[in-house]
Amino acid sequence: MVVAPASSLVLEVENLAAVRGLRVLFEGLSLRVSGGEALELRGPNGSGKSTLLRILAGLTRQHAGTVTYSADEHDAPHHYLGHADAVKPTESAGEQARFWASYFGRPAITATDALARVGLSQRTEVPGRGLSAGQKRRLALSRLLIDPRPVWLLDEPTAALDIEGRKLVVDLVAEHRATGGMVIAAIHGDGFVNSNTLDLSKLKAPANLEGLA
Amino acid sequence: MVVAPASSLVLEVENLAAVRGLRVLFEGLSLRVSGGEALELRGPNGSGKSTLLRILAGLTRQHAGTVTYSADEHDAPHHYLGHADAVKPTESAGEQARFWASYFGRPAITATDALARVGLSQRTEVPGRGLSAGQKRRLALSRLLIDPRPVWLLDEPTAALDIEGRKLVVDLVAEHRATGGMVIAAIHGDGFVNSNTLDLSKLKAPANLEGLA
Amino acid sequence: MAVMSIFANPHRFMAVSKWFAWGFSGLGAALILFGVYQGLFIAPADYQQGDAARIMYIHVPSMWLSMFAYAFMVGASFVSIVWKHALADVAAKSAAPIGAAFTALGLITGSIWGQPMWGTWWEWGDARLVSVLILFFVFLAYMAIWQAMDTPQKAARAAAILCLVGAINLPVIHFSVDFLNTLHQKATFFAGGEEKATIGFKAPMYTVALGYLALFGGLTLLNMRAEIMLTRAEMLAQRKQAQAAG
Amino acid sequence: MSGSVSVFVRELKLAWSGGGGPVLPVGFFGVACIMTPFAVGPEIENLKTAGPGVMWIAMALASLLPMERLFQADLEDGTLDAYAGSGVAMEGIALAKTVAHWIATGIPLSLAAPILWILLQGAPEVAPMVILTSLIGSAAFFMFGAIGAALAAGVRRGGLLIALATLPLYVPTMIFGAATLYAAAIGEGWQTPLMLTGAAGLLGLAISPFAAAMALRTAID
């Protein structure tokens, strides 16, 4: 896998603030995550985990502050998996995996292998609409494997997955970190081994690095 | 709450079979659930939990077999909460709760009280698209409270909920059972107290594709 | 899941239909050949229209048959919705392209006939011509629905609903000549009372019509068989895949 | 019954709040009519010949535009599941939604019609007649359109399928509605074609809820 070596990969967030509607979700958020690390975003529903992830992915604009990745050989160093799975109802699972392989242009493993890894090898012919909730999630996870990118931004990656699927996510994250990758995941319930936690509910006041447990 | 007394409420499923695409998901499934009981549907992703729930809700047609509710004073004795939350992006949370109250026509509690119970009292003005994933789920849960119905069919009710939200679901289910209600829920991970379990993966055996081909 | 149940035991249908499918098709072809030969060479020329009228031996029966085909689909759709009999879905689906083809044939031969008779290929104000054209579009829409739906079960029901709604058109076609503004010939063959057409016209006409009917039955059965075999093949392929994978 | 009424009120609000509203259909209707003089040429004789007919086609096509989202969104976000399991008849829901969208879009279309009529050199004194015909005709278009919309719910590129399935059903309304306008324009008796337009609308009203409800139940499955 072509991943930036652990030393060079750093995410630097400075003084970040997010506003939705007229509400300040958080402000003055600064943090630093390096390759090989995992950060769990925690906090009650509506505390801003998804918003933070979307800002880190460059999808939503922050109210203030900066986000900098130092993984310059990539024009887009991250994968973002949101609440929505980006599964097309009429395309079969296999077609969708193959599409992403050709879209990213430099697949690390074949679509077939990626589907096998996420446990969908027996469902390649099923159209997206026919996949169960967990199968859709697994199909979304296969994108992480198809294109190697140093930063994974995951919004509740284990949602809808069965016990074995949750273990799969934990394993994938561990493997990714072992090769120097970085993972930031919003998560309820069981987390990853050996990871840091940012509790967004504790940030509520004009918070800063204190929030990092 | 106007709920059928425990004794009269029974769900009888006989010899049920489900087919999706050209695949037999399960067949020969018979079960009996009475008021006050809870049944957890378990099994790996794609084993047919959602399909079974939709059949029980009368939304999907079964391939064979019968489903009978003996709660005759209701024309529709059940609530069904699926993977989709039925939340409209442009309506505010409060408007949506009020809509369901007027739709069902015999609200047990006011929309305001229902929203308070599911922890959304401070979000009544937020439009559906502004709600976080967990908040949408909570809004869907409020429908259970607004119209009292003896049978609850819940598809992963705790998905996207935070720790406190999961406890809320467990509490709601316990209260519902205490008043003679019945709960059937597809679930991964922690379940309810004192409930029965149907493992759909164990039903798989006689997948008689023989007969079909 | 009505579509499935038939495939659970299609052996009887498959065994029986094979003979009928080819039998009807062959009978139809023979009758059509015989009837058309009669019409073109034996029957008298029309005293007004001359030999141009001989095209009616193709036009009239194909128009009858297009309406019959649609009526057949309406019946099948009704059976499919009310009794959920799977064979009905397959039958309606299989009949559609054949009905559409006969409608097109009737439209084309009608136009060709219209050119010498009415001095125009097509007349927009004519209720019968227009209602037949609508029938053709309903056939197309019906086939489009089968194409567009992602599961055969859904497609079957949606197509059946459209078919039933479109049935309004049938009486319009038939009675349009009586109540609406039209150039077209009034009913001659299915009119009660006085004899309007002589036996010399009638015999070849009925022969061709019977031939079309038999051909329609034969082709529909062939289509149904192909449909069923395709589904079976797909199922076998899926089972193979499942076995290979685990 | 209360359920259908609530759905009706909700849909009326939703139709005006976001996701389409009458703006696009009315805009399309206006642009299509306004370009007629450019297309047909500005001679008054030509306009009088083509105007009412073109206007009527534009109205029919504009009524198709809101149909695509009529049931699609409810199907995708799970609302239709919640409706279906509630004991409220699907027929009532389909009718409530159709009528609400007719009010939200069909009435604005009908109110825009006389303005476009005058723009297309129609006689001003016929304008009330134009509104009346448009109201009845657009109601028929919406009723038949709802059948197509329900059939195509859950289908990719549903809009085109709706159009294909629906337009044949529009034909009687097209014929009678345009005939009414032409008759009114030249001062002939418009009563008969208007009544026939009304009859087409009533037929739509009679079959639309049932056909649409049946199709929706299929789409949910």
Add this chain to the structure above:
Amino acid sequence: MSGSVSVFVRELKLAWSGGGGPVLPVGFFGVACIMTPFAVGPEIENLKTAGPGVMWIAMALASLLPMERLFQADLEDGTLDAYAGSGVAMEGIALAKTVAHWIATGIPLSLAAPILWILLQGAPEVAPMVILTSLIGSAAFFMFGAIGAALAAGVRRGGLLIALATLPLYVPTMIFGAATLYAAAIGEGWQTPLMLTGAAGLLGLAISPFAAAMALRTAID
């Protein structure tokens, strides 16, 4: 670049798979044109006056209908998020989708146009001209339509009026295209209006990817 090409291929497949291929747009176009005689009356003179104009309106609408959900579905199911974060330029993605849909729908429409032209009593010798105009005109409709579709995808976030703003973009194409057909029909010089139609199309091609990409980035936020 490879990303945009993959999107192009995918969209082409999606356009042809889920919805019955070219049957739907062409069916819609055909049925819409065939309604003309019902509205305008069957007299050949009337048809000649109204025919080309109506045909052109129907073509505009047939191009608009598949556009409506061009970006909406991608936005709702998260596909646009995945595209946006991938380093592939949004301009390329918007263009790829638009061109794919033009090929899937616009070309079949243009090929159907001469048949309808003849049905509407147009002169057969003009048919090749009709194809050419339709190809250029439909490309313009798709380009401008994509801007509208991208704006409409974010409409939920409150910009319906902007969506309406794209409708005027259709107007020049509609006028020049129809003018070309009329000029060709009566044997006048069609070169100037055809070139103007082409200019409208080129303008669309020049601004569409950028305007659409900008609108999409806003919609994602």
